[in-house]
Amino acid sequence: MATNRTFTMIKPDAVEKNYIGGILDKINAAGFRIVAMKYTKLSKEEAGEFYAVHRERPFYGELVEYMSNGPIVAAILEKENAVADFRTLIGATNPAEAAEGTIRKMYAESISANAVHGSDSDENAEIEGNFYFSSLERF
Ligand code: ATP
Ligand code: MG
Numbered sequence: 001m002a003t004n005r006t007f008t009m010i011k012p013d014a015v016e017k018n019y020i021g022g023i024l025d026k027i028n029a030a031g032f033r034i035v036a037m038k039y040t041k042l043s044k045e046e047a048g049e050f051y052a053v054h055r056e057r058p059f060y061g062e063l064v065e066y067m068s069n070g071p072i073v074a075a076i077l078e079k080e081n082a083v084a085d086f087r088t089l090i091g092a093t094n095p096a097e098a099a100e101g102t103i104r105k106m107y108a109e110s111i112s113a114n115a116v117h118g119s120d121s122d123e124n125a126e127i128e129g130n131f132y133f134s135s136l137e138r139f
Contacts, residue, residue, distance in 0.1 A: 005035065006082040006119045007128035008090075012070035013113035020073055023116060026103050027077065030089050035076040036133040044068045050131060062112055074132045076125075083125055086118045 010023050027034075042050065047067040054060050079085060091102025095114055098105040108115035119125035 004080055004082050005076055005078050005122075005129065006086045006125045007117075007132075008075050008077060008086065008119075009117040010073040010075075011113065011115055011117060012066065012072055013109060014107050014115040015071050015073065017107075019107045019115065023103055023107060026089065026106075027075075030079075030085070032077040032079045032082070032086070035078050036129070036138045037073065037075040038132065038137070039071060039073050040132075041071045042068045050128070059112065066112060076129045076133060076138060083119055083122055087120070090116050090118045 008027075010020055014020070014023060044064060047064045051060065051063055051067065054063060057063075077086060089103060091098030091104040093104075093114060094111040095104045095108035096111075098108070103116050104114050119128055
């Protein structure tokens with residue numbers, strides 16, 4: 001069932017470079033409503049759990065290291081067709097292949113430090129949102 005919600009993180013590289021404001025501007029301009037948001041930092045264990053689906057991939061260790069390396073902004077976003085529209089807004093995983101005007105084209109430096117996360121399905125949006133937010137933290 002489509003929930004019209006997706007989950008995002010502004011990743012440590014983008015936070016460190018002061019891109020939070022620029023990225024939130026793009027998210028607002030694209031018509032997403034913020035349901036929940038927090039500034040936090042993942043432990044190595046939490047990053048490992050969040051990206052557990054990539055456990056077998058060669059870049060898993062590097063990914064967990066990088067995602068627990070500095071603070072992030074986590075958020076639940078709402079809009080019609082949220083998951084697909086947000087993936088379009090952020091652009092390809094590798095910023096070198098991301099379309100002009102996308103968040104990754106504008107703010108990402110590499111495939112491993114690619115500025116933002118976006119859920120890839122309604123089911124994962126639900127799981128990922130629940131990883132960070134209780135029902136009392138959603139508005
Ligand atoms: P995300 O899940 O963070 O939104 P994505 O869905 O575009 O990204 P995934 O295939 O889910 O891409 O990969 C998760 C993350 O793992 C990527 O965002 C990237 O940071 C990292 N990653 C993916 N492929 C590579 C790779 N070949 N080398 C290094 N890191 C990679
Ligand atoms: Mg993904």
